[in-house]
Amino acid sequence: MEDDYAAPHLPTDIMYKIPAHISDPASLARLASSCKFWRDLIKDPTFLDRLRRQHRDHAFTPSLLLGFFLQDKKHHIDKTRCLAPSFVPISELSRFVGSKSARNAIEPLSLETFIPGLGASLNFYKPFASQDNFLVLCRQLKVDNGQDMKDVLCVCNPLTGETFEIxxxxxxxxxxxxxxxxxxxxSYGRVSQSFQLTAIFWLKKAKSFVxxxxxxxxxxxxRAEGxxxxxxDLYLVSCSAAASGGVIHWLxxxxEQMSLxxxxxxxxxxxxxSYLELPPEAKRIKIPVLANSADxxxxxxxxxxxxxxxWKHTGALGSDSSSSWVLSEKIDMRSSLPQRVAxxxxxxxxxxxMxxxxxxxxxxxxxxxxxxxFSLSDGSMREIDSVTKDYFLCPYEIDWLSCLAITNLVVDGSLSQDVERKKAQDRWRTLMGMNLATNGAS
Incomplete structure (x- = not known):
């Protein structure tokens, strides 16, 4: 085996500048997995701090979406057929171009592919939330002679194979x-992750949140205070919400006006x-959607x-002014949609x-x-499902820091046993699909 520390034959100052020009997490993961020289450089706290500042100004990064966890709603109703949620990688979706599309022949991956031993323990659970590698699953059970319902929750991390019973x-x-x-x-610079799962109750009569x-x-x-x-005079559109950094946004x-x-x-x-007035153009729209940007x-x-x-809001939160919205882009979808629809x-x-x-x-x-x-980054369209099935669908979008953290876990010997390291590598490659080379450093 070649020396894993072997560095490319380039001037040192040039080698140190190369990773600074890469903002795509999949590309950084490939580079970090190639040899210890690049891995040590990318893991350096100075580089990570600089990359964090760069990323805050970066546009959309399509490779952050690894795929979808899904469950057929009909199977969820039919208790004899309902299985644990499955996963479809983005790399397996057929590219759709106008009126032509290669039909998908996807066999969704079982969640047990990433977390062995789950098996039937997650039957009847549906995926409904994810954030930076973590996935939330929920199952509803009847209690008190069927008069009331309660939620049974599970949070898992398919990248690390961890499962948390809530x-x-x-x-x-x-x-x-x-x-x-x-x-x-x-204090040693090691990255770990913690999470907070928040349950929101909307009291319609009191028009208040718990x-x-x-x-x-x-x-x-x-229970949060207050x-x-x-x-x-406002009503809540509960189907459109976006959450990040300890805040949740609703439309x-x-x-009186019967409009947003x-x-x-x-x-x-x-x-x-706090409140933010919508731009006038959005007030006439029935069903817009909200999201949080990387910054x-x-x-x-x-x-x-x-x-x-x-549209993007450029002002501070709480500045109730529609003038702080900027129209970022308008896209004509006729060339991307099926011809019959166009x-x-x-x-x-x-x-x-979503x-x-x-x-x-x-x-x-x-x-x-x-x-x-549809990708706002490059205008590409992919087909998720060519029929009219109805799914519980949850996108699995990761954060670039988390991406590098799991890369370090896979390749730097943090896992004491080779067999466990191999399992982590397999999970990582399966989730990333074609976004990551199959030959990592050992």
Whole structure:
């Protein structure tokens, strides 16, 4: 075997500059996996700090979306057929170009592919939230002679193979679960992750929020102090929410105008509410979607006919002014959609399902055609499903720091036994699909 420390035959100053020009996490992972020289350089705290500042100004990074965890809703209803959630890598999706598409022949991967031993223990669970490598699964059970329901929760990390059983909370199933992940660095520079799972209850009559939070550090649920009330005359559009950095954004409208008017932001730490007025163009739209960008900003995406508009909020949170929104991009979707849909024009039924603010990918449901994945970064379209099945669908979007952390785990000998290191490598390569070379450093 060649010396893993062997460095490329280039001037030292040039070698140190090369990684600084790479912002794509999959490319950095490939470089870090090639030899110890690059790995040690990329793991250096000075490089990571510089890369973090660079990434905050970076645009969409499509490779952050590794794929989708999904479950067929019909199988979920049929208790005799419902299996654990499965995974479809982005690298396996057929590229769709206008009226032509190669049909998918995908056999979704079982969750047991990444976390051996789960098997039937996660049957009947549905995926419904993910953040920076972690995936939240939920199953509802009837209690008290079938009169009430309770949630059974599980959080897992398919990249590391970890599974966390979450204790029951004593509340009825909430309106939302939101996952917040924190990268923790100890005094030795080692990166680990902790998470907070927040259950949001929306009290319609009181128009107020109640939150209970589970911390992976304490292993307990606690109820947040305070029950903030929504501003008078506003109603909540609960189907469109975006969460990041301890805040959750919802779209709101007024009953008087019967249209969307604001983004309401709930700050979990102090249970405070702030508001942001929507741009006038968005107030006439029925179903826009929200997302958080890589730099922590708010993104708003909506369709008008077959034209997609992307807006970004550039001001501080709490500045209630529509002038702080900037139109980032307008995209004509006619050349990307199936020809039959494009010819219908404004009569076509295209619905925005999900929007990944870091990766810049949008899930579209085209009525009569199926689910499609559109990339705002390069304009490509991929087919998720060519039929009209209905899924519990959860995008698996990772963070670039987490990406490098698991790369270090795979290749630097942190795992004491070779067999465990090999398992970690296999999980990593399976999830990344074609985004990562199969020959890593040993």
């Amino acid at each position: 204790p029951h909370h004593r509340y009825v199933p909430p309106n939302h679960y939101v996952l917040f992940v924190t990268n923790d660095v100890d 939150c209970v939070c589970y911390s992976s550090k304490t292993g307990t649920w606690t 029950e903030p009330e929504l501003m008078p 709101c409208g007024t009953s 008017t604001h983004v309401a932001t709930l700050h979990i730490e102090n249970m405070g509410l 922590g900003g708010i993104l708003l995406l909506f369709m008008q006919g077959l034209e997609m508009s992307l 010819t219908l024009g404004s009569r076509a039924k295209v619905r925005l399902e 929007f990944g603010g870091k990766s810049g990918v949008v899930v579209l449901r085209v009525i009569g055609e199926g689910l499609f994945l």
